Amino acid sequence: VARLFIHTNHNLIQDHSKMDAVGLIVRNLTDPTVHHELLIYEGLLALTNISADDESLRAKMLASGAWANCKSLLTDKNLDIATAATEVIANLALSDEVEKLTTFKLEVDILCSQYE
Numbered sequence: 001v002a003r004l005f006i007h008t009n010h011n012l013i014q015d016h017s018k019m020d021a022v023g024l025i026v027r028n029l030t031d032p033t034v035h036h037e038l039l040i041y042e043g044l045l046a047l048t049n050i051s052a053d054d055e056s057l058r059a060k061m062l063a064s065g066a067w068a069n070c071k072s073l074l075t076d077k078n079l080d081i082a083t084a085a086t087e088v089i090a091n092l093a094l095s096d097e098v099e100k101l102t103t104f105k106l107e108v109d110i111l112c113s114q115y116e
Helices: 002-007 015-029 037-050 055-063 066-073 079-092 096-114
Strands: none
Touching: 002 015, 002 037, 015 037, 015 055, 015 066, 037 055, 037 066, 037 079, 055 066, 055 079, 055 096, 066 079
């Protein structure tokens, strides 16, 4: 599935197909039964393409746990995987949901620091 989204213009694929693929690809990123680095790397490349310009798909990815899964791959020993995870996170950072989460956390940190 991931290769389809890597080698095909994502604008040519129907949205419902993208939505279905997101959950599957995100689950495979940190699945302990997936030991092959190439599968993880290709999944990250596919998520990068899917998340490039569609807010609803980014929201679906966030709901599927893509942020946490990609964040855990940032320190992977394979530099290609870490780089691809960074690209997915960069695309997800464009989402309004991420902006709300990070803004809220920043406000809480500022409020807490005032009482220390």
